[in-house]
Amino acid sequence: MSTKTGSCLCGGIEYEVSGPMREIIGCHCEQCRKTSGHHVAATNVAKADLTMTSDATLTWYHASDTAQRGFCNTCGGNVFWERLEGDKISIFAGTLDLPTELPFKRHIFVKDKADYFTPPEGDEVFAESD
Numbered sequence: 001m002s003t004k005t006g007s008c009l010c011g012g013i014e015y016e017v018s019g020p021m022r023e024i025i026g027c028h029c030e031q032c033r034k035t036s037g038h039h040v041a042a043t044n045v046a047k048a049d050l051t052m053t054s055d056a057t058l059t060w061y062h063a064s065d066t067a068q069r070g071f072c073n074t075c076g077g078n079v080f081w082e083r084l085e086g087d088k089i090s091i092f093a094g095t096l097d098l099p100t101e102l103p104f105k106r107h108i109f110v111k112d113k114a115d116y117f118t119p120p121e122g123d124e125v126f127a128e129s130d
């Protein structure tokens with residue numbers, strides 16, 4: 001498995017992933033809508049496989065008692081989501097350097113989705129988590 005890299009727009013957050021990455025899942029929950037401005041499309045990886053090559057502008061927002069969201073305090077890029085107790089971390093797919101080579105066919109928390117968006121025909125859709 002080759003190393004994948006990614007960053008926020010300004011480069012204050014840069015990371016490398018050395019292990020397998022999950023397929024991309026779209027999350028349409030209110031927290032993802034309100035922080036991203038749309039819905040979130042994210043892969044996830046083992047925390048042990050993620051190396052921060054720069055965390056100079058990384059700020060964590062505790063969106064709930066159980067999870068936090070990592071964003072850039074300079075360019076505003078949304079980069080990470082993680083449960084406080086867990087061994088995986090979600091990486092927002094748009095921050096990956098291309099090509100990602102990851103499929104995107106699944107959507108969760110569609111019950112909370114915005115009225116202007118409909119998942120593509122044939123995608124897997126879940127009202128809450130999958």
Ligand SMILES: [Zn+2]
Pocket residue numbers: 008009010011012013057072073074075076077
């Ligand atoms: Zn940035």
Ligand SMILES: [Zn+2]
Pocket residue numbers: 027028029030031032033040109
């Ligand atoms: Zn969400």
